Amino acid sequence: MVDKPIKGEKRYFVTGNEVVAWAALAAGAEIMYGYPITPQNEVMHYWTRLAPKYNRKFLQTEDEISAGFATCGGVLSGARAFTATAGPGNTLMQESMSMAEMMKIPTVVVVQQRGGPSTATVIYSQQEVTMTCFGANGEGLRVVYSTGSHQELYDYTIKAFNTAWKYRIPTFVLGDGYQAKMRESLVMYDPEERGIKMVPTEKIVGKEGMPGVEREPSHLRNTYNTEDELYDVVEKLVRDFWQAAPEIVEHQEFDCQDAEIIVVAHGVVTRAAQAAVKELRAQGKKIGHFRPVTLRPFPREAMKKAIANAKELIVVESAEGQLDKIVKAEIYGCSKPITGYFKPGVGITAEEIVEFINKRG
Amino acid sequence: MALAPNMPKSWRAETKPHKFCPGCGHGLVLKALGECIDELGIQDRVVFGCDIGCSLLSWDFFNTDSIQTHHGRTTPVLTGVKRARPDRICIAYMGDGGGYAIGSQHLVNAASRNEKITTILVNNCNYGMTGGQMAPTSLPGMKTETTPYGRDVELTGNPTQGPEMVAAITPEGAYVARGTIANLRQLRKMIKKALETQINGTGFSFVEALSACPTNWRTNAKDTLHFVEKEMTKYFKVGELKVPGEKEGK
Amino acid sequence: MAKEYKIALAGEGGQGVQSVAGIIVEAANDVGREALYIPNFGVEQRGGVSIAFVQIADEKIGSPKFKKADIVIALSDRAVRRTAEYVDQRTTFVYDSSIEGVEEALPKNAAKVYAIPAVDVAKNELHPRVFNIIIMGAVIEATKVIDLESAKKAIEKKLGYKFEQDPKLRELNFKALERGIELVRQAGIS
Numbered sequence: 001m002v003d004k005p006i007k008g009e010k011r012y013f014v015t016g017n018e019v020v021a022w023a024a025l026a027a028g029a030e031i032m033y034g035y036p037i038t039p040q041n042e043v044m045h046y047w048t049r050l051a052p053k054y055n056r057k058f059l060q061t062e063d064e065i066s067a068g069f070a071t072c073g074g075v076l077s078g079a080r081a082f083t084a085t086a087g088p089g090n091t092l093m094q095e096s097m098s099m100a101e102m103m104k105i106p107t108v109v110v111v112q113q114r115g116g117p118s119t120a121t122v123i124y125s126q127q128e129v130t131m132t133c134f135g136a137n138g139e140g141l142r143v144v145y146s147t148g149s150h151q152e153l154y155d156y157t158i159k160a161f162n163t164a165w166k167y168r169i170p171t172f173v174l175g176d177g178y179q180a181k182m183r184e185s186l187v188m189y190d191p192e193e194r195g196i197k198m199v200p201t202e203k204i205v206g207k208e209g210m211p212g213v214e215r216e217p218s219h220l221r222n223t224y225n226t227e228d229e230l231y232d233v234v235e236k237l238v239r240d241f242w243q244a245a246p247e248i249v250e251h252q253e254f255d256c257q258d259a260e261i262i263v264v265a266h267g268v269v270t271r272a273a274q275a276a277v278k279e280l281r282a283q284g285k286k287i288g289h290f291r292p293v294t295l296r297p298f299p300r301e302a303m304k305k306a307i308a309n310a311k312e313l314i315v316v317e318s319a320e321g322q323l324d325k326i327v328k329a330e331i332y333g334c335s336k337p338i339t340g341y342f343k344p345g346v347g348i349t350a351e352e353i354v355e356f357i358n359k360r361g
Numbered sequence: 362m363a364l365a366p367n368m369p370k371s372w373r374a375e376t377k378p379h380k381f382c383p384g385c386g387h388g389l390v391l392k393a394l395g396e397c398i399d400e401l402g403i404q405d406r407v408v409f410g411c412d413i414g415c416s417l418l419s420w421d422f423f424n425t426d427s428i429q430t431h432h433g434r435t436t437p438v439l440t441g442v443k444r445a446r447p448d449r450i451c452i453a454y455m456g457d458g459g460g461y462a463i464g465s466q467h468l469v470n471a472a473s474r475n476e477k478i479t480t481i482l483v484n485n486c487n488y489g490m491t492g493g494q495m496a497p498t499s500l501p502g503m504k505t506e507t508t509p510y511g512r513d514v515e516l517t518g519n520p521t522q523g524p525e526m527v528a529a530i531t532p533e534g535a536y537v538a539r540g541t542i543a544n545l546r547q548l549r550k551m552i553k554k555a556l557e558t559q560i561n562g563t564g565f566s567f568v569e570a571l572s573a574c575p576t577n578w579r580t581n582a583k584d585t586l587h588f589v590e591k592e593m594t595k596y597f598k599v600g601e602l603k604v605p606g607e608k609e610g611k
Numbered sequence: 612m613a614k615e616y617k618i619a620l621a622g623e624g625g626q627g628v629q630s631v632a633g634i635i636v637e638a639a640n641d642v643g644r645e646a647l648y649i650p651n652f653g654v655e656q657r658g659g660v661s662i663a664f665v666q667i668a669d670e671k672i673g674s675p676k677f678k679k680a681d682i683v684i685a686l687s688d689r690a691v692r693r694t695a696e697y698v699d700q701r702t703t704f705v706y707d708s709s710i711e712g713v714e715e716a717l718p719k720n721a722a723k724v725y726a727i728p729a730v731d732v733a734k735n736e737l738h739p740r741v742f743n744i745i746i747m748g749a750v751i752e753a754t755k756v757i758d759l760e761s762a763k764k765a766i767e768k769k770l771g772y773k774f775e776q777d778p779k780l781r782e783l784n785f786k787a788l789e790r791g792i793e794l795v796r797q798a799g800i801s
Contacts, residue, residue: 062470073441212424
């Protein structure tokens with residue numbers, strides 16, 4: 001029996017990519033499939049150094065199309081499998097993720113967002129929100145956790161495996177280049193020791209017993225012959241998704257109760273938003289912050305409640321309105337003015353949020 | 362229902378008769394494959410993957426666990442299965458478009474990495490399911506829906522020599538062959554050797570099967586057979602290109 | 612928001628700014644403070660100005676990058692020019708006195724601008740390889756984000772395996788650290 005990768009609880013000071021590798025190990029991931037792309041590379045670097053010590057495997061594929069589909073194959077065979085990517089790699093991976101959506105393949109993908117469109121920068125952005133939530137020809141039947149710190153990268157990478165396998169929904173951990181490359185402290189732990197039970201995996205193909213004799217064969221497909229046949233399938237997928245959604249959605253709110261203005265932000269930008277709220281409150285202004293942790297499914301009811309007393313919303317993101325679009329769709333019917341503070345591909349600080357709000361008077 | 366006497370044991374009777382067009386070569390290739398699965402006694406270990414194109418109609422063909430994937434992506438899906446579960450016998454079944462065009466990078470790299478999977482590629486010189494467009498394997502001068510005046514190799518290149526390419530990039534231990542539905546006994550032997558290669562774990566195994574598409578070729582039975590036996594073999598030489606333990610160039 | 616100490620450390624590749632940043636934040640973390648370090652990174656594997664963004668505080672830190680630093684340390688001509696954007700009227704700007712021809716590029720809006728002869732001391736007094744440790748001494752003295760003992764411990768942690776082979780290296784590194792501290796005191800920064 002190989003030792004557990006993490007024993008007890010211990011504070012670490014490492015990069016986010018290393019955090020992801022450790023979290024996947026701690027979660028019992030058996031195999032990673034990957035293809036080099038910055039700023040995700042070190043997830044593979046750490047995984048390939050650590051994996052053999054814990055009897056885990058790695059395959060470097062020829063591209064992200066292959067990495068995504070190989071992950072689907074690994075998962076179908078019953079392995080807790082994952083991949084990690086970014087930017088143009090995420091674009092290529094959408095094809096396989098639409099298959100995962102259709103066939104309910106519990107894949108886990110860690111995305112470290114980089115600048116876009118196109119090759120852009122290898123640094124940072126929040127421009128992969130639309131793609132990660134709704135990419136490819138599909139209905140956005142995925143779970144997307146948007147993390148904002150190393151602790152969350154660790155917690156939600158572990159959680160992603162459980163969400164994926166419990167509900168059989170492809171699950172994404174949406175980080176970014178900052179989180180990938182920066183160092184900060186976090187506490188790593190063995191999930192079981194914390195009472196987090198890892199949801200068991202299941203062989204979806206390659207089951208025991210003679211197919212057709214002792215059991216039915218697994219015949220999996222994503223192609224349908226008639227509209228009605230497809231509709232039945234998709235309708236069931238959609239129903240399952242929305243049935244699971246209330247158990248999956250997560251959010252955080254900060255001083256929303258009496259706030260006149262509520263800053264809406266996700267991912268690493270929540271850090272700036274939280275600091276800005278603190279500062280503005282200190283200046284005597286009634287400001288709050290609402291943060292969706294799951295971008296898909298979106299914590300709609302929680303948000304409607306949180307903003308009930310507000311006069312105005314300000315959506316702050318490192319993209320040209322990708323979160324903004326989701327927010328507007330989710331709170332449809334809300335007549336409060338919504339202003340955007342958009343910085344596509346650029347980091348956002350607390351100071352500039354404070355300045356933006358103060359300038360508006 | 363009782364199995365017809367000539368139906369392989371690993372076939373799923375409930376899904377027969379199959380849905381391929383009359384005269385299509387898929388049924389013959391899948392019969393050869395089914396017989397090999399029976400002979401080797403691996404039905405309970407097989408994970409069968411089929412591509413998009415006519416090959417997808419085989420998704421429920423066998424009493425084996427089966428995954429119908431995306432166009433060109435059967436190779437990576439089964440690579441993923443095999444890497445996670447090396448005890449499974451992974452068979453990737455695809456057409457020439459899936460293997461040599463949209464999924465060519467996967468074929469090339471799976472071959473280079475010597476993935477311990479078996480790829481069976483059915484070459485019928487065109488995209489059948491989408492209505493008979495030019496494929497990488499369409500013959501020079503061949504009329505298709507996207508080469509209505511005949512395939513001009515100056516503009517579109519020459520037919521892809523798949524097994525030759527795979528043989529060139531695989532290391533010793535791999536198995537590479539081209540068979541034909543015109544010689545089923547030989548095709549069956551090739552598929553069996555390919556599966557044995559995977560069972561022995563020596564390397565990648567690849568069989569291209571020359572096949573027929575009378576629907577899109579718009580040929581009668583006689584002309585269909587003629588095309589497979591005489592026209593296709595001018596460009597696509599039937600035989601083994603690489604056998605584990607044997608010197609190349611056999 | 613002002614409770615955090617924001618440090619921008621910039622130089623040429625090979626000057627060791629990233630490794631210094633790494634040791635400082637490790638040291639801060641080891642004494643239980645919150646630290647966040649992010650290197651600038653681009654598509655180039657080498658070349659270009661290397662900048663380390665470091666923040667140290669007692670509470671969890673906000674956004675990983677910042678617009679304005681409390682202290683900027685620039686170690687090359689290009690680094691001086693590149694870091695101007697991180698300077699405002701609260702910033703202490705420190706550069707190496709060996710850099711020539713940058714007078715016009717020195718920030719006019721900084722709270723204070725100092726030159727320290729770190730390159731000179733490394734080259735003529737100690738050893739070029741401990742240049743980055745001199746800078747580390749300068750940073751901890753100018754900011755007080757960690758004390759001397761913690762700094763030494765952190766260096767030991769990072770380079771201990773080398774010291775075991777050659778104990779003189781330990782002496783050299785600790786000397787460099789202390790010289791860095793002195794340079795800052797002499798310049799009147801702390």
